[in-house]
Amino acid sequence: MKHIILGTAGHIDHGKTTLIKALTGVDTDRLGEEKKRGISIELGFAEFKLPSGQIAGIVDVPGHERFVKNMLAGATGIDIVLLVVAADDGVMPQTREHLSICNLLGVKRGIVALSKADLVDEEWLEIVKEDIKEVLEGTLFEEAPIIAVAPLKGIGIDELIAKIDEIAAEVTEKKTNVPFRLPIDRAFSLKGVGAVITGTLWEGEIPADAEVSILPKKLPARIRSIQVHGHSVGKATAGQRVALNLGGVKANEIERGDVILPPNHLSPSYMFDAKLYLLSDAPRALRNRTRVRLHHGTQEVLGRVVLLGEEELQPGSSAYVQFRLENPIVPKYKDKFIIRSYSPIFTIGGGEILDSHPHKHKQYGAEAIEAMKILEDGKTEDVVKLVLEEEMAPLSLSSIVTRSELLHSEVKDALDCLMSSDKVVTLEGDSEILFMTAISYSELKDKIFSYLDDYSKDNPLSRGANKEVVRTRFLASLSPRVAEIFFNRLAEENIITQEGDVLKLHSKEGGLSEAQQASTDKIMALLQKDKFKPASFKEIMAEMGLKQSQLQELLKILVSEGKVERIKSDLFFPASAVVEAREKIISFLKINKKMTAAEFRDLIGTSRKYAVPLLEYLDLKKVTKRVGDYRVLAKEE
Numbered sequence: 001m002k003h004i005i006l007g008t009a010g011h012i013d014h015g016k017t018t019l020i021k022a023l024t025g026v027d028t029d030r031l032g033e034e035k036k037r038g039i040s041i042e043l044g045f046a047e048f049k050l051p052s053g054q055i056a057g058i059v060d061v062p063g064h065e066r067f068v069k070n071m072l073a074g075a076t077g078i079d080i081v082l083l084v085v086a087a088d089d090g091v092m093p094q095t096r097e098h099l100s101i102c103n104l105l106g107v108k109r110g111i112v113a114l115s116k117a118d119l120v121d122e123e124w125l126e127i128v129k130e131d132i133k134e135v136l137e138g139t140l141f142e143e144a145p146i147i148a149v150a151p152l153k154g155i156g157i158d159e160l161i162a163k164i165d166e167i168a169a170e171v172t173e174k175k176t177n178v179p180f181r182l183p184i185d186r187a188f189s190l191k192g193v194g195a196v197i198t199g200t201l202w203e204g205e206i207p208a209d210a211e212v213s214i215l216p217k218k219l220p221a222r223i224r225s226i227q228v229h230g231h232s233v234g235k236a237t238a239g240q241r242v243a244l245n246l247g248g249v250k251a252n253e254i255e256r257g258d259v260i261l262p263p264n265h266l267s268p269s270y271m272f273d274a275k276l277y278l279l280s281d282a283p284r285a286l287r288n289r290t291r292v293r294l295h296h297g298t299q300e301v302l303g304r305v306v307l308l309g310e311e312e313l314q315p316g317s318s319a320y321v322q323f324r325l326e327n328p329i330v331p332k333y334k335d336k337f338i339i340r341s342y343s344p345i346f347t348i349g350g351g352e353i354l355d356s357h358p359h360k361h362k363q364y365g366a367e368a369i370e371a372m373k374i375l376e377d378g379k380t381e382d383v384v385k386l387v388l389e390e391e392m393a394p395l396s397l398s399s400i401v402t403r404s405e406l407l408h409s410e411v412k413d414a415l416d417c418l419m420s421s422d423k424v425v426t427l428e429g430d431s432e433i434l435f436m437t438a439i440s441y442s443e444l445k446d447k448i449f450s451y452l453d454d455y456s457k458d459n460p461l462s463r464g465a466n467k468e469v470v471r472t473r474f475l476a477s478l479s480p481r482v483a484e485i486f487f488n489r490l491a492e493e494n495i496i497t498q499e500g501d502v503l504k505l506h507s508k509e510g511g512l513s514e515a516q517q518a519s520t521d522k523i524m525a526l527l528q529k530d531k532f533k534p535a536s537f538k539e540i541m542a543e544m545g546l547k548q549s550q551l552q553e554l555l556k557i558l559v560s561e562g563k564v565e566r567i568k569s570d571l572f573f574p575a576s577a578v579v580e581a582r583e584k585i586i587s588f589l590k591i592n593k594k595m596t597a598a599e600f601r602d603l604i605g606t607s608r609k610y611a612v613p614l615l616e617y618l619d620l621k622k623v624t625k626r627v628g629d630y631r632v633l634a635k636e637e
Helices: 016-024 032-037 065-075 093-104 122-136 157-168 366-377 380-391 397-404 408-420 438-458 467-474 480-492 514-528 537-544 548-560 575-592 597-604 608-620
Strands: 004-010 044-049 055-060 080-086 109-115 146-148 182-190 194-200 205-207 211-215 219-228 231-233 235-237 241-247 259-261 269-278 290-296 299-307 318-329 336-341 347-355 424-428 433-437 496-499 502-505 564-568 571-574 624-627 630-633
Touching (some): 004 016, 016 080, 080 093, 109 157, 122 146, 205 219, 219 235, 290 318, 347 366, 380 433, 380 438, 397 408, 397 433, 408 424, 424 438, 433 438, 438 467, 467 502, 514 564, 514 571, 537 548, 548 564, 564 608, 571 608, 575 630, 597 608
Parallel strands (some): 004 055
Antiparallel strands (some): 044 055, 182 194, 211 219, 211 259, 269 347, 290 336, 496 502, 564 571
16 A cells, blocks of 8 residues: 655644644644644644545644744655645745745645635635635646635535545555665654654665664664554555654654664765755845755755856756755755755755765866756666766676665666666676776776886886786775776786786787896896805896896796795795705605704705705795704605
8 A cells, every 4th residue: 555645734824733633633733832822833743544545644734934944844755735725814925935845845746725715705715716826836736626625614624535535546656665764853752662753754664673773973773663653563664654662772862854774875965966946936046155054854954055157046047056064964866955045044945966975066167067967867877877987997786876876776777778888898706797887998998008018118027017006006996806806807808917916918928028038047047056055136136237126027937937936035046956955855854854954054065044044945835844953854755
């Protein structure tokens, strides 16, 4: 069954609460002060059973201009607005303001209840109806039915209920295949129960045992129980009025405006990009960096509006903007918001969030405006492509979902289309697939190719460029793991060859260059001249006139080819000498069982300077092991 929220709107004392009582039997004025003053100050709630069996939640909002911010909190998640206009007063200031708010929030369905119809004659009633039609012209409620009612006498109530039931059937079901999101409109504590919050569940489903996060405060909590209109349930579904009993948190830590979410879903932001509409009846143009009151969900924060591409926005016009806030909110792509002037306070506009976590833009940055046009248009393929273009790095499917704030299925379908048209390429790791625009991949590939080509020309004796240096130079935003996936893709395309910790162009394959071969031959000759007393690193460097880095690279080549073994940091032996020493010491120990360092020195005809490091190397390789001042076989051969 669908879950529907019906919200009231209208001027103070036009009979909203009385009408709700006539429809549901519930008096939504719950505060003593409300009873005393005869007006709604806070939000009221009721359950409304329709003739079709459909159940709607009713949110009764205050009409006094001082409590419009409370009305805005109640307008969160409304499916149908019941605009109440008193026949004896007609359209009043808060009628217009509430209508503008509902229009800006995108509430598409509405009914006008012309209350107190018994207090005027038919002629006056028709005049008021014409006034209302004129006010509704150009809004989402232009075709809204107008029904005259007198709740205390029961006039028009049946007709109104039938119309609500009819329109309720047109409401589409809310998203339940997404993580839940519940903006809080009340938080209080009950004796013996603990912290309780209420709100309208925007999207998703909340199970009764869920672990949750309360943002923007980042408070962890757990759900103890759930009620929907006083009934305990195992889960709450999008579109329901919900009360949650929370554990692990105190009621005084929570306030209206906070949002209940699954852990690690969405994040607070002090800034967002948006399309802003300034009401045609706004008293003046909106200048760049004007301080305003922003209403998002049930939250109100102060912030400044940065107009992009212009200095001021005229009434009745729209613009791309960036909001910079004094306190964080929890925004999401395509959310609606309202702005009110800082002082005096009245509603001046609203709009739609396009990027919930943008970079700070320059006022006349053309690229930012172009990106917002794509986001406003909302074509999934274009949005996904834009996310990949902005990152300019490989992203996983889950990362694209998080960044775009689209459904997982929507992103997957978009990627399939983009890949089929060769606009996106994949990079496949052992356990994940990463995505990148074909243009970004090609540009990055060309940069790495040019770098490695230049490197090989500048360093003819080197076996290749250090992989970590290449990563930090071109893929600094990527982890080593993701960078490795990128390098593997280049290797698959025969662009590069990877050898341990170095990279070189595949085109440079086919053995050593003439310069490298000549240099390595000379190194081998110096090492083999006296195989058990090989030339030291410094001696080779001096003899050949090489830089330290050049000799290191050449020795790495010889080690990788198995011609040389590194005994310690600056001592290298010909591999054949190490094999000969190994065979000599094994033969000796099989007969004599143990050997001193001096005996090993004499056995291979060298000095202690070379014998001791070589013995320690053989220990490391588990040929021998040290026992006191002796060496023995590490294992029986």
